[in-house]
Amino acid sequence: MRKSHPIRRVVLATAATVSGVVLLLSLKPASDPGAAAAGVVPQQTVGAQESPQGGAAATGTGTVDGNPAQTEYGIVQVRLTVSNGKITKAEAVQAPKGGTSDQKTALAIPKLNQEAVAKGTADIDSVSGASYTSGGYKQSLQSALDQAGG
Amino acid sequence: MGTVFSFDVRGGEPGAVRAALEEAVAGLHRVDEVFSTYRDDSQLSRLARDELTLEECDPEVAEVLELGAEAERLSEGWFSTRYQGRLDPTGIVKGWSAERAARLLWAAGATGVSVNGGGDVQLLGVPGPQRPWRVGVSDPIRPGGLAAVISAAGKDELAVATSGTAERGTHIVDPSTGRSAITDLVAVTVVAPQLTWADCWATAAFAMGSRQGLRWLESLPEVEALLITAGDEVRCTGGLASRLG
DSSP states (O other), rough: OSSSSBOOOEEEEEOOTTTTOOOEEEEOOOOOHHHHHHHHHOEESSSSSOOOOOOOOHHSSEEEOOOEEEEEEEEEEEEEEEETEEEEEEEEOOOSSSHHHHHHHHHHHHHHHHHHHHHHHTTEEEEEEEOOHHHHHHHHHOOOOOOOHO | OOEEEEEEEEEEEEHHHHHHHHHHHHHHHHHHHHHHHTTTTTHHHHHHHHSOEEEEHHHHHHHHHHHHHHHHTTTTSSSSSEEETEOOOHHHHHHHHHHHHHHHHHHHOOEEEEEEEEEEEEEEOSSSTTTOOOEEOOSSSSTTSSEEEOOTOOOOOEEEEEEETOOTTTOOOTTTTEEEEOOSEEEEEEEEHHHHHHHHHHHHHHHHHHHHHHHHHHHHOOOOOEETTTOOOOEEEEEEEEEGG
């Protein structure tokens, strides 16, 4: 995780177009403290998408909620608990319910909790993949990672 | 498209990087306006209906269609910019636009750039001294888990693109029949220098199925891949091991 640098955050949440493009950015300066200290970070929100919540970024401790992500099975939203810059817990605060997805979700959520705190996930910068509920989880996980900024 | 783009930008002069980011964001909006097949009034939709000529479109349309034609040629039609007779370059636009955004940020002086467009990632530079970019590959069969971690160590540029069964906007077609391809794959992840191509190759290989897909990907220079079948078997190209970490 990118924990050791002071985190500067510029989040651009654009208006939801027909295709719903949302952009998240973490702007991380180089280790030069001069560059890190310069300027104030504005938060710009344009349009429908809410700015990210959570205060984990500044202190490395707290909870961060990923943006809710819509999947064909319903909405998935991930909450990360960050302590001293490390992810100590991951839970789904919203998960699809009902229909045949129940079984998949029941299997997926405990696994998601373990995996998100496993070393592999904690050390990665980004996630590549495309599959059903995990797509929504991954989007939400990706957004939570972006916001926690490690 | 419903595509989420995540940017992770390191280094560079903050003002220049911020300006480049705004330009990259505006560029992605523009791509949506111009290329969206969900919008009747996009240039692409109008071009497809012959209401516009290629010359009347933004130059990016010709650029994308030319790249798509090249991808179609190199994949022997397993990647295509046409679907059921209709013009649809969706399969190349996402990767192309994410790569373009990443290079814009790099040109502004960033020392590390990662752009993730809906699960396809273009990496440039490094996130920090002595540390390479690392991209997890979702396990399609055990959601939330990772099938692998790809490291960009030793590479100035690397892309990771995944095609899978739940991908929106991708048409998986067998070029010999023109119909949906029957494939034993649930996911293909391609690792290559440029996302524009990695995206196309993942789509093409997915349609080919695990045996032909693996053979074909092995034949491409500078391309490594991980293929996961519905039977939870993992196939890799020979050089993938050197990319893991």
